[in-house]
Amino acid sequence: MLDIKNYVRVQSLQEAYDLCQNRRNVIIGGMLWLKMQNRSVDTAIDLCDLGLNQIEDKGDEIHIGAMVTLRQLELDPLLNEYTHHALKESVKHIVGVQFRNLATIGGSLFGRYGFSDVLTMFLALDAYVELYHGGIVSIREFVEMRPSLDILVRIIVKKTPMQVVYLSQRNTQTDFPVLTCAISKMNQDYYCVIGARPLKATLLLDEKHLLDSSLSDESILAFADDIAQRVTLGSNLRGSADYRRHLTKVLIKRALWQLREEHNHGN
Ligand SMILES: Cc1cc2nc3c(=O)[nH]c(=O)nc-3n(C[C@H](O)[C@H](O)[C@H](O)COP(=O)(O)OP(=O)(O)OC[C@H]3O[C@@H](n4cnc5c(N)ncnc54)[C@H](O)[C@@H]3O)c2cc1C
Known part of the structure; x- marks a missing residue:
């Protein structure tokens, strides 16, 4: 259970910063993660008066x-x-x-x-x-x-002009993801991010320039294979590393197909 002794609505970031230097105090957001912890907090520091909700x-x-x-x-x-x-x-x-x-x-x-x-x-x-x-x-x-x-x-x-597609795979609709994948194209460069690996999200670039000439089915497949080989993946109760490797290829292919489709329709 989370046990909080004091609650402060700070009036400046400096006040919040000074308070949070004590490890027994904690900044609170929505408290949805915090409330699941078993911990005792001296002062909960609320930033809600600082206009940061815009x-x-x-x-x-x-x-x-x-x-x-x-x-x-x-x-x-x-x-x-x-x-x-x-x-x-x-x-x-x-x-x-x-x-x-x-x-x-x-x-x-x-x-x-x-x-x-x-x-x-x-x-x-x-x-x-x-x-x-x-x-x-x-x-x-x-x-x-x-x-x-x-x-x-x-x-x-x-606001760099960009195209971006986000996809995730979940065992059930609102569960934690088994794998997340976001691909963006900015200034002719592709950014491929794989998350829920189950390690924190990581960015992989098109180091072999596989997508440089076109988004053909062949180049998309080659890129998906390349990333699936390079990305570090692990296992947990939601899926094995092998399953995640398979998903990596599938989600990258779908994301790039969607990106190509949106590009062709001028979005
Ligand atoms: C049951 C459950 C399911 C979830 N499923 C998903 C999911 O599928 N995908 C997903 O992406 N996320 C998921 N989350 C995470 C969720 O979306 C939030 O990211 C999480 O609850 C933290 O947000 P919060 O505002 O509640 O932060 P809090 O719980 O208030 O704080 C979390 C941590 O961040 C610190 N903190 C908060 N704000 C600041 C700040 N401004 N500066 C410095 N430190 C700060 C706090 O001190 C604390 O350590 C899930 C969480 C729960 C509880």
Whole structure:
């Protein structure tokens, strides 16, 4: 059971940062992950008064505050137009609407969970995270960073023209994913992200330039085979490493077929 002694609605990020340097205090998002833990907390630090529940169009960038919920991401017209509804696809299987009304993007990304649909999606968007102490770092860097006593303030998505497709495989509709796959194309480069491996999501590039000339059935198959060989996969109760390798090929092929289809229809 989670036991909380004090609750503070901080009035500044500095106040939150000072409080969270004590390991017995904890930043809270929607508390959906935290509440499942067996732990005693001195002070729960709530960021809800800091205006971080907004998705803002900043011209060349979209800023997503850490307290934005998964449901806001799912419904946001700007983000969904930019991602051709891939963002909606990435969160829509997470438990249910009431859950997504509470779960925050800050809580979803800061833990860098091995099962995360959200991390897979934002890696494919080549996003940045703003940490209060650590400053702005690319999400690629953030995934590899060791956990720290910092605060995730916002996520920054640069509006680079892109195509992106998100797919996941689940044993049942709202379970944790067995595998996640997001493929984006930005500035002629393909970004392939495989998550729920069951390790945290990883980005793989087209190192052999298999997709350079065209998205033909042959090049798509070759790329899917290449990634399936290179990606590190493991086993857990949801699936074996072999099954995940098979799924990797299937999801990559489907994602690239969809990308090609959308391209041909001018989306
Ligand atoms: C039953 C269940 C099923 C789930 N299924 C999926 C799924 O299929 N796919 C998926 O992607 N996710 C899934 N999740 C994860 C979920 O979507 C959220 O990511 C998770 O609940 C954390 O979000 P939260 O806002 O509730 O964070 P909290 O539980 O409040 O916090 C989680 C952690 O993040 C820290 N934290 C929160 N906000 C910040 C911040 N701004 N800065 C620094 N640290 C912060 C907290 O201190 C805590 O350590 C599932 C979770 C549960 C409980």
